[in-house]
Amino acid sequence: MNADFTTEELAFQSEVREFLANEFPAELKHKVDNRIRLSKEEIVRWQKILHKKGWMAPNWPQEYGGTGWTPTQKYIFSTEMGLMGAPEPTPFGVTMVAPVIMAYGTEEQKQRFLPDILESNVWWCQGYSEPNAGSDLASLKTMAVRDGDYYVVNGNKTWNTYGQYADWIFCLVRTDNSVKKQEGISFLLIDMKTPGITLKPIVLLDGHAEVNEVFFDDVRVPVENLIGEENKGWTYAKVLLTHERTNIAGVPRGKRRLASLKRIAAETDDGFGGTMAENADFKAQLAEAEIELQALEYAELRTLAALSVGKAPGPESSILKIVGTELAQKMDEMTVELAGYNCLPFVPEQFEEGFEGEQMGPGSSAAAAINYFNNRKLSIFGGSNEVQRNIISKAVLGL
Amino acid sequence: MDFSYSEEQQMLQESVQKFVMQKYDFYTRDDIIKTEAGYSTENWTMFAELGWLTVPFSEEDGGFGGNAVDLMVMMEEFGKGMLVEPYLSAAVMGGTLVANLGNDEQKSALIPQIMEGGLITAVAYAEQGSRFNPLNVKTSAAAEGGDVVLNGAKVAVLGAPNAQILIVSARDSGAQTDAEGISLYLVEASAPGVAITPFTTIDGRKSGDVTLTDVRVPASARLGAAGGAAAALSAVIDRATLAAAAEAVGAMDSLLAKTVEYSKTRKQFGTAIGTFQALQHRMADMFIQCQLARSIVVRAAMILDGDDDAATKAKAVSSAKSRVGKSIRLVGQEAVQIHGGIGVTDELDVGHLFKRVTALDLMFGNAEYHLQRFASL
Incomplete structure (x- = not known):
């Protein structure tokens, strides 16, 4: 060993x-x-x-x-x-849609889409979630009705990350209403320039719109953009969702965060003549976060070692998602705690491209609350942490 | 990178598993606890025959040459059976101290006997005022002629009532919390002036408080250089700390398995309680805690077996013990909760596993102590 x-x-x-x-x-x-x-x-x-x-x-x-x-x-x-x-790299092309195209796409589709993903000539986005289909994704309602050589798509998708940059979107659409909800879904690739697509930005708690709602109004999509067989999309989608995600635990990012927390704590007055690095409670929180990172790192290495000898990535990786995101959120919370009053000013534009002024507050305190708010998403997206616990209950514990 | 067990480790694991399965069911264990000795001498002989008592000793000393990972493998299985035999205190702690600090004469007199199962030692280091700090030593060692006279009181000496020889920490010089000035002495448990008040621990082991009143030992009973035992004592306690953490990992695996099993069979409101999401998520959290505990213990065992300095090793052990302590509380408490009323009865093993892991959390320092130690190292 x-x-x-x-x-x-x-x-x-x-x-x-x-x-x-x-x-x-x-x-x-x-x-x-x-x-x-x-x-x-x-x-x-x-x-x-x-x-x-x-x-x-x-x-x-x-x-x-x-x-x-x-x-x-x-x-x-x-x-x-x-x-x-x-x-x-942004995951939507290279990590998400590409493996589906490789596994289920035609030779023509592979040649048409894969090189542009590899060369970053085309930006992809994701059309999975809908306003009424979140964790229960299979209940999605966006319809695609066959009309000659086209599908006519109507409906709307949401939580679409960086759709404003995207050239193409991969979508789960309903092609059969008469069967069990998982069996009437198809996997469709749609050019974002197609008439009938509109984007509505969703402003998040950090004041920034990194996600959008996407509306489809009689959008005509050539049938050659269908991946695999009609009504088999759910199978392909699951492959995408369970596709090995690198760095799901976020240990390196966590190490950077911890180092930054230690640095800021040493520069932050505790109000009683010392610094927060000497505050007993904060010291204990830092130590606990560091230990959690070590446990998480070795949980990840153990998973990796199993992968290396050819075992499939098991539902155990749900642990990495849950613990990794909860730890990241804990460190966001600690950053807010350190920042004190300095995280009160709400000036989102200071984190935008082109901002010329000085960032407000010492260290990264200006970003503390903004990140804390924004990163609540971590335990919600990618299969909420509750869904991950369902996976552990069913697939690992057999409940 | 390779996280699999070697062939030898697999054999070791299987041999302990087999023993626990065949010889250590819950009721047999209960009978053993109720005997006066509080452990089975028959089992102890078997441990010797199976070679388990040689694991902590190097090959030069005639042992198996076991490393920290080997120890981890064994302790996990011991944890599942909630063993009460004094393996950790006698073989691992006492044995390792003799091996690491003893001179040739002491080693050749004691080590073969320990490995054969004929000699049980116990390490008396904790004191009422020392809490979890092994370098806080008030017990005094005064030179008198060629002898040393020991005075003081030790608490919670694991395995003391079973031991023929106590390894006692005492201060030759220095202030109460100085690392310098601490020595270890081999003291016959039956020597004049030694009084042992035995007790059974919350998790069924034999332990005892020890008072030393003008206990006279020859200077040759000292293990290692005068006043220079701190580093070796700390290292042995670190190893025992890792062993306790590994034992808890095994016991927690049992707690989880038994809880999941129970939730599948126990019916309320017309259905198995394991179908309730409120309970499923709690069991998922137990699983997460078990896995994090295992991961951090594996990490610490690997670091103990590596080339890092003593401080790095100590830090890795404290990290593991602190993290495992956190897991222990959640897994232990939830196992009892999900079992409901039967979980708080004496008749079911789950409550006893809960007691074992609770004891393991505090042994050699609880989660809070090791968090603080981690932060200070």
């Missing part, structure tokens, strides 16, 4: 570190460190750098331009990315 990397893995780790040190643009790093949002152009620029190195698609097979990495190499890569603060 050992947690050591092999000589080859260590060499790979050095290569990743060197690459990130040299190639992750300094302006982007500055923005990430100061919690300023990256623009679409900046994200695409970074993804193209990754692609040039051949590292855009760690989860793709080599025949499609993936890396062919082992699970451990993928782990090392995402860990180093996280420690550097380098953003992972």
Whole structure:
């Protein structure tokens, strides 16, 4: 039993570190460190750098331009990315729709869509959730009715992340109303420029609209954009949902957060002549968070070790989602606690591209409340933590 | 990276599993607890025959050369059976102290006997005022001629009523909480001036308070250099702390398995209570706590077996014990709660597992103590 990397893995780790040190643009790093949002152009620029190195698609097979990495190499890569603060590629194309196209798409669909995803020429977004279909996704109502060589789509999707940047959307649509709800769903790819699609931004608690509602009003979609068979979409969707998500636990990000919390605590007065780093209760909270990260890291490594010997990623990964998100939220809460009055000013634009002024408050206190609010989403999206507990109950405990 | 057990570790695990399954059912255990000795000498002989008592000793000392992961593997299985035999106190703690600090003469006199099952030791280090800090030692050791005279009182000496030899920490010099000045002495349990007040612990083990009144031992009874035992004592307690955490991981696995099983068979309102989401989510949380506890114990065991310095190892142990303590409370309490009334009765093993993990939380320092120690290291 050992947690050591092999000589080859260590060499790979050095290569990743060197690459990130040299190639992750300094302006982007500055923005990430100061919690300023990256623009679409900046994200695409970074993804193209990754692609040039051949590292855009760690989860793709080599025949499609993936890396062919082992699970451990993928782990090392995402860990180093996280420690550097380098953003992972936006997941909707490369991580979500691409594996579905590879598994169920036609040869023509693969050639048409995959290269543009790999080269970040096309931005994808997700059309899954609906106002009345959240955790119970299969009850979705957006209809697609066949009309000659087209499907006519009507309905609306919601929680669509960065739809304002997107060229294409992958959608779950209902193609049969007469059967069990899971059996009448199809998987459709839709060009966002098609007439009849409108976007309505949803402003979140941080004052920013990173998500949208998407309305479909008699949107005509060529039948060649259907993935696989009609009414089999739920099967494909589940593949997407259970597809291995790298770095689901968020340990590297957590380590960055913890280091930043320690730094801020040392600079924050406790009001009684000392600093918050010396406050007994806060010290205990910091220690507890650090220990939780260690437990989480080893839970992840144990899962990874099982993957490496060919075992399928089990429902145990639900643990990583639950614990990882709860810990991230706990650290957000601690940041708010540290910030005190400094997190009261609500100035969302200071985290936007183009803001010229000084960020308000010392350290990252300006962002404390904003992040706390925004990150409540962590335990809600990607299968809410309650849904994850259902998965553990059923799939692991057999209840 | 490899998290699987070696062939030897698998064999060790299977041998303990087999023993627990065949020889240690709940009722047999209860009978053993009710005997005067409070443990089974027959089992102890079997431990020797199976080679388990050699696990903590190096190959040079004639032992199995077990590392922390080996110890973890065994303790988990012991935890499932809630063993009351003094394995941890005698073989792991006492044995390791003799092996690490003893001179050739002491080692050759004691180690073979320990491994054969003929000698049981207990480590007397905690005091009423020391709480969980093993380096807080008031018991005094005064040189008199060629002898040393010990005076003081030790509390909660695990396995003391079973032991022939006590390994006693005492202060040769220095202030009460100095690391320097602490020595360990081999003291016959039957020596004049040694009084043991035995008690059975909440989880069925034998323990005892020990008073030392003008206990005279020869200077040759000292283990290691005068006043220099702090590092070795801390290291052994760290190892025992990890062992206790691993034992809790095993016991918590049992608690979860029994709770899930019970919830599938117990019917109320016309259906198995395990179909209620309110209970399902609580059991899912128990599972999460079990997995986090296992993960952090594996981490600590690997670090103990690695090349890190003593402080890093101590920190890893405190991290594990603190985290496991947190898991213990949730898993133990929820197991009882989900069992309902039967969970608080003496007749069901679940309540006894709850008592065992509760005792394990506080042994060698509870979650709060180790959190504080982690933060200070």
